[in-house]
Amino acid sequence: MLRSECLDLGQGALQVTVDLDDTAHGAAVKQAIRQWHRDHPGEPLFGEAAYEKPPGIAWDDQTYRGDAYGAFAWAAYVAEVEVDLRTCATRVIDFVAVQEVGKVLNPTLAKGQVQGGVVQGIGWALMEECKWRDGAMANNQLTNYLIPTSDDVPAVRVAFLESPYPHGAGGAKGLGELPIDGPAPAIVNAVAAATGADPRAIPLTPERLMDLLEIADFGLRIADSAP
Amino acid sequence: MSGHSAIRNPQSAISIAFTLNGEPVSLGVDPAARLLDTLRYQLALTGTKEGCGEGECGACTVYLDGLPVNSCLVPTYQVRGRRVETVEFLDPGALEPFERCGATQCGACTPGVVMAAWWIREHPDLLGTHSIRELMAGNLCRCTGYDGIIDSVEEALGERGKGKGEG
Numbered sequence: 001m002l003r004s005e006c007l008d009l010g011q012g013a014l015q016v017t018v019d020l021d022d023t024a025h026g027a028a029v030k031q032a033i034r035q036w037h038r039d040h041p042g043e044p045l046f047g048e049a050a051y052e053k054p055p056g057i058a059w060d061d062q063t064y065r066g067d068a069y070g071a072f073a074w075a076a077y078v079a080e081v082e083v084d085l086r087t088c089a090t091r092v093i094d095f096v097a098v099q100e101v102g103k104v105l106n107p108t109l110a111k112g113q114v115q116g117g118v119v120q121g122i123g124w125a126l127m128e129e130c131k132w133r134d135g136a137m138a139n140n141q142l143t144n145y146l147i148p149t150s151d152d153v154p155a156v157r158v159a160f161l162e163s164p165y166p167h168g169a170g171g172a173k174g175l176g177e178l179p180i181d182g183p184a185p186a187i188v189n190a191v192a193a194a195t196g197a198d199p200r201a202i203p204l205t206p207e208r209l210m211d212l213l214e215i216a217d218f219g220l221r222i223a224d225s226a227p
Numbered sequence: 228m229s230g231h232s233a234i235r236n237p238q239s240a241i242s243i244a245f246t247l248n249g250e251p252v253s254l255g256v257d258p259a260a261r262l263l264d265t266l267r268y269q270l271a272l273t274g275t276k277e278g279c280g281e282g283e284c285g286a287c288t289v290y291l292d293g294l295p296v297n298s299c300l301v302p303t304y305q306v307r308g309r310r311v312e313t314v315e316f317l318d319p320g321a322l323e324p325f326e327r328c329g330a331t332q333c334g335a336c337t338p339g340v341v342m343a344a345w346w347i348r349e350h351p352d353l354l355g356t357h358s359i360r361e362l363m364a365g366n367l368c369r370c371t372g373y374d375g376i377i378d379s380v381e382e383a384l385g386e387r388g389k390g391k392g393e394g
Contacts, residue, residue: 108375112329115372141282142367150373151364 026091054167055103071165071173075099077118077182081190088206088213090191091123097179103171105196110175115156117179123148129203243307248272248316262301263287266313274314274338278367285366288339289313295346295365314338321345321383328379332370340366344380351384359384366371 016032036045051070059066080094099115104110127146131138139145164171188199197212239249244253247270256265264278266272266289278286280299287298290312321341324330331337343366347353353362359380360373368376 108327108329111331112332112371112375115374116332116370117372119372120369141281143281144280147367147369149364149367150360150377151358153373155374155377156372 056153060095067096069174071102072176073099073101073173073178075178075182077186078187079190081187081194083191083194083209085195085213088210090126090187090204090206090209091152092154093225094154094157095122095158095183095186097182098159098161099175099178100161100163101175101178102162102168102173104160104162105172107160110160112157113175114158114179117157117177118183119148119153121180121183122153122187123203124180125187125202125204127152127203127205129205154199240306243304245306245308246310248312256303258302258304260303261299262289262291262303262306262311262390263298265303266311267300272313272315276335276338278335278339283367284336284339285343286336286339288342288366290342290346295343314342317341317345324375324379324382328382329375330371330379331375335368336368336370340376344376344383347380348383353383 016029026056033045033206034048053070057067057070061070076098078094078096079092082091083089084091095118097118099114101110114167123146129139130145136222145184165173186203188202190206191204191209192198195213196216197209198216199209199212239258240255242253242255244251246252254265254269255385256269257271260269263275263277266275267277274361275298276286277299278284282297282300285297288295289298290296290310291306291310292299292310297365322337325337325341325344330340340363343363345360347362359377363373363376364382366376
């Protein structure tokens with residue numbers, strides 16, 4: 001809930017509260033300000049506005065407990081991968097991203113935000129690794145810090161389940177960082193399901209997967225040879 | 228990175244003449260100047276962007292004798308007598324599908340992407356052997372996830388659905 005609060009510092013407070021879904025676009029605030037100026041001709045008016053969190057959302061900065069954000073978006077990601085068992089290279093061949101972000105305000109940009117975040121997530125899951133040396137990034141060039149090209153990623157299929165959120169502007173929730181969180185777990189789980197490897201670190205580069213598959217293969221042979 | 232193509236020693240400047248966006252140009256350049264810096268800082272054609280500066284990202288794509296090249300890797304003196312076209316040479320209408328399909332977010336890759344896309348448009352026979360995703364792989368984009376770019380190239384080509392997948 002947006003509380004718009006206008007204060008006359010000299011002669012007492014003028015306070016107006018407006019809901020975010022206010023269809024009158026703040027007409028009550030404008031009306032109150034006009035009235036104040038009529039009552040106090042020629043005097044300056046100072047104002048301030050503050051956002052109030054929705055009821056039930058609270059954060060305790062002392063104990064670091066509670067809900068830090070006023071609106072949580074949700075998403076589910078499905079990755080289909082192919083693993084080349086000779087080179088241990090993983091390729092994402094299909095990706096579906098479904099999210100609930102309240103009301104979608106700009107469908108083109110929202111879809112693009114998800115596709116971009118997912119592709120960064122694919123890079124994070126499979127190839128992007130910062131190597132540090134003496135406190136600086138050793139591979140700080142696109143020659144040795146690889147990011148996905150258009151040919152490394154599939155078309156990302158995006159769906160929104162819209163559920164307008166009463167405490168967000170225009171019914172919306174945030175969609176900035178959401179799409180980068182899910183791809184790596186989805187992809188790594190897909191590789192685990194496909195190969196029997198149990199990856200515990202990303203990026204799951206061919207080198208890293210090769211180590212894991214050698215272990216998995218070894219474990220399998222132990223299991224086979226057991227009486 | 229490169230001292231922005233200022234001529235460090237005037238006595239070592241090289242005089243060259245070439246065709247830039249259809250017009251003859253002659254100027255003195257530092258022997259070490261990159262075409263990218265000459266375009267941006269001597270000729271004020273700032274549409275061409277520097278991304279990585281090492282030929283990986285394609286943001287600085289220009290046409291050299293009709294071929295797309297990374298202008299960060301071209302010493303300016305090498306374009307003597309040749310033909311250079313930059314993104315400023317394209318019809319502004321070329322950008323329209325890119326705006327409509329969400330091919331642009333931060334915009335740093337966009338000039339290079341548009342140059343590559345237009346080159347594909349001028350050479351449609353390439354699509355017989357390569358997908359759009361393969362042909363656009365020399366232009367890195369960090370924001371869009373490429374789907375908006377692929378969609379707009381398809382729109383620009385007027386043949387939707389020829390890419391590897393549909394978004």
